[in-house]
Structure formats: structure tokens, C-alpha cells
Amino acid sequence: MCLKYYEALIRDGGFKVGTVEEASCLSYLFDRRVEVGEEVKLEELYPTPNHHRVYLNSLDLLRGGWPTPLLKISERPKEAYAKLEWYNPFSGSVKDRTVYYLLKSVEGDRLVEVSSGNVAIALAALGNVMGKRVKIYIPTAGKYVTPLLDFLGAEWQVLDVSMTVEALEHLEKDIREGAVHPNQFGNDLNFIAHLRTAAEIDWQLSAVGRRPDYIVAGIGTSGHASALGFYFGVRYGAKLIAVQPKDWIPGIRRAESGMKWIKYVNAEILDISLSEALEGVREFARRHGLLIGPSAGAVYAAFSKIEYQGTFVLVFPDSLFKYTALLEQLR
Numbered sequence: 138m139c140l141k142y143y144e145a146l147i148r149d150g151g152f153k154v155g156t157v158e159e160a161s162c163l164s165y166l167f168d169r170r171v172e173v174g175e176e177v178k179l180e181e182l183y184p185t186p187n188h189h190r191v192y193l194n195s196l197d198l199l200r201g202g203w204p205t206p207l208l209k210i211s212e213r214p215k216e217a218y219a220k221l222e223w224y225n226p227f228s229g230s231v232k233d234r235t236v237y238y239l240l241k242s243v244e245g246d247r248l249v250e251v252s253s254g255n256v257a258i259a260l261a262a263l264g265n266v267m268g269k270r271v272k273i274y275i276p277t278a279g280k281y282v283t284p285l286l287d288f289l290g291a292e293w294q295v296l297d298v299s300m301t302v303e304a305l306e307h308l309e310k311d312i313r314e315g316a317v318h319p320n321q322f323g324n325d326l327n328f329i330a331h332l333r334t335a336a337e338i339d340w341q342l343s344a345v346g347r348r349p350d351y352i353v354a355g356i357g358t359s360g361h362a363s364a365l366g367f368y369f370g371v372r373y374g375a376k377l378i379a380v381q382p383k384d385w386i387p388g389i390r391r392a393e394s395g396m397k398w399i400k401y402v403n404a405e406i407l408d409i410s411l412s413e414a415l416e417g418v419r420e421f422a423r424r425h426g427l428l429i430g431p432s433a434g435a436v437y438a439a440f441s442k443i444e445y446q447g448t449f450v451l452v453f454p455d456s457l458f459k460y461t462a463l464l465e466q467l468r
């Protein structure tokens with residue numbers, strides 16, 4: 138992993154590329170070819186928004202649509218800003234970022250992946266515009282996503298397992314037959330994609346003269362929470378509060394089920410139950426009028442419990458609209 142180079146770049150705001158290895162690490166992050174001898178700047182990761190909001194194609198809509206909004210949701214002494222990731226256009230979730238980075242780099246035009254929802258939609262959708270055919274294995278709880286995958290033209294199979302990671306062993310046959318596995322759980326590009334998300338938030342907060350003391354985010358692969366925890370930890374000494382489900386909450390899981398990137402960060406882990414998460418959704422909707430997804434509700438519920446004071450960034454991975462069938466079942 139390229140962590141020590143990323144750490145230096147984030148800490149110093151710039152990095153003089155000395156070796157081929159450093160150039161390759163920074164090429165992944167900057168999403169372009171970086172040469173030995175170049176001096177790269179952290180600012181290059183900041184977004185370049187398209188003010189007129191006219192886009193030339195749907196991929197341009199993704200990149201030109203960044204930054205996604207950062208909404209102030211509470212005042213001092215617990216001042217908080219929520220990153221509204223459902224503003225990403227393909228899956229309406231934070232996973233557009235991961236999948237865009239994965240698809241830019243994986244070889245082959247036939248892909249196979251496991252997902253309980255957002256990655257499946259993002260892969261199918263971005264696959265269509267980036268020339269990849271995808272097959273997705275889905276745990277039982279993710280089956281609500283299958284009609285959407287049909288519209289997108291992706292192949293899918295629902296498996297009788299409860300967690301997405303448990304579906305991984307079903308990929309072997311497809312991989313033997315030539316399909317490529319982007320591997321959202323193990324591919325460092327997932328983490329790297331979200332170093333850019335962190336730089337984006339840093340840039341947004343600088344507009345209001347703020348730096349985060351705490352990041353509150355849910356953990357599934359741990360990609361976005363770990364990357365934000367790492368970036369803001371290195372840059373400002375901020376602390377990550379990682380939110381895991383006490384029982385079950387769609388999109389997130391417990392740290393002990395095995396996660397690659399969370400160990401890069403000194404995180405405090407908080408348990409939230411499904412009913413607390415849904416209470417978080419309800420409270421946020423009543424207070425701000427926005428329908429956040431269950432994992433965002435968990436993040437909001439965690440924030441409400443925390444007794445620390447300071448500036449907080451909360452990541453809201455998606456909205457509630459995909460979960461209406463699930464909510465109907467829970468009634």
C-alpha cells in the first residue's frame with residue numbers, strides 16, 4: 138500500500154515524486170499518469186465544479202457534479218456538517234466514487250462482484266458507460282435491487298446468505314471462466330477513491346473556515362470511513378468515530394467481521410441498533426426535511442449520542458428512497 142506517500146502528501150500539501158513506486162502510487166490517487174521528478178500538489182484533488190451544470194455525458198456528470206453538498210446540520214458546541222452522498226448520479230450513493238475508481242483500473246470487459254445494493258447499482262450503471270458487462274451476486278437482504286439491475290441490463294443472482302462478504306466464495310467459477318473481480322473489499326482503490334472525497338470535504342470546509350475534529354461514518358468495506366479518518370487524522374489530528382450495527386443495518390457491518398482499511402486509523406467504534414438508526418432517520422426528517430438512508434440514520438444517531446464538542450463531519454451514504462420495500466417489511 139502507498140500509505141506513507143499519501144501521508145506525506147496530505148501532511149505537507151505537496152510531494153516531490155522521486156521513484157517509480159511513488160509515481161505509480163500517486164497515479165492511482167490523482168487518476169492520471171504521474172511522472173518521476175514531478176511535484177504534485179494536494180490541491181489537484183480538489184473538485185472543479187461546473188457552475189452552469191451542463192454536462193457532456195453521464196461520466197462528466199459524476200466528476201463535474203463533485204463536490205456533493207456539505208450541509209450544516211447543527212451549531213456549536215457540536216457544529217456538524219453532513220456530506221450528502223446521494224447526490225452522486227448513478228447509484229445515488231457514496232459507492233459511485235469507489236466504483237468509478239475500480240472501473241478505471243480493472244482490466245477486462247466482464248466483471249463479477251458481490252454487493253448488497255449500492256455497489257451493484259453503481260457497477261451496472263457505470264459498467265454501461267465504461268464498456269463493462271457485470272454480474273452481481275447479492276445476499277438475500279439486497280434482493281430489492283434486482284429490478285433496478287434488470288433495467289440496467291446487468292446479470293445477477295440472489296444467494297441464501299445474510300452478509301455480502303459471505304457471497305465471495307460464489308465468484309470462483311466466474312473468475313475461472315475469465316470474469317474479473319474488482320473486489321470492493323480488498324482493492325485499495327476503494328480507500329484511495331475516498332482520499333479524494335476527503336480532499337473534497339477539506340476544500341468545502343475551508344470555504345467556511347472550519348477543520349473537522351471528528352469524522353462520523355458507517356463501516357461496510359470501511360473504505361470511506363477509513364480514508365476520511367486517515368486524511369483528516371494526518372492533516373488536522375481529527376478522530377474517526379466508526380459506526381457499526383448492533384444487529385443489522387443495510388450497508389454497514391461489524392468491524393470484527395474483517396475489514397481491510399480500518400486498521401490504518403485510530404478509530405473509536407460505536408454500536409447502533411436498527412431501531413436507533415431508524416429513529417435517527419425520523420429525527421433528521423422531522424428536523425431538516427430530508428429522507429436519509431438507514432446507514433446515514435445510524436451515523437446521525439451516533440452523532441446525537443456523542444458527548445464530545447467540536448466540529449464534526451458526518452457522511453450520509455445514501456437516501457431512504459431505495460429502502461421503502463424494506464421499511465414496509467419492518468412495519
Ligand code: PLP
Nearest residue numbers: 356357358359360361388432454
Ligand atoms: N452505507 C451504505 C448505504 C452503503 O451502501 C455502504 C456500502 O455499501 C456503506 C454505508 C459503507 O461504506 P463503505 O463500504 O465505504 O464502508
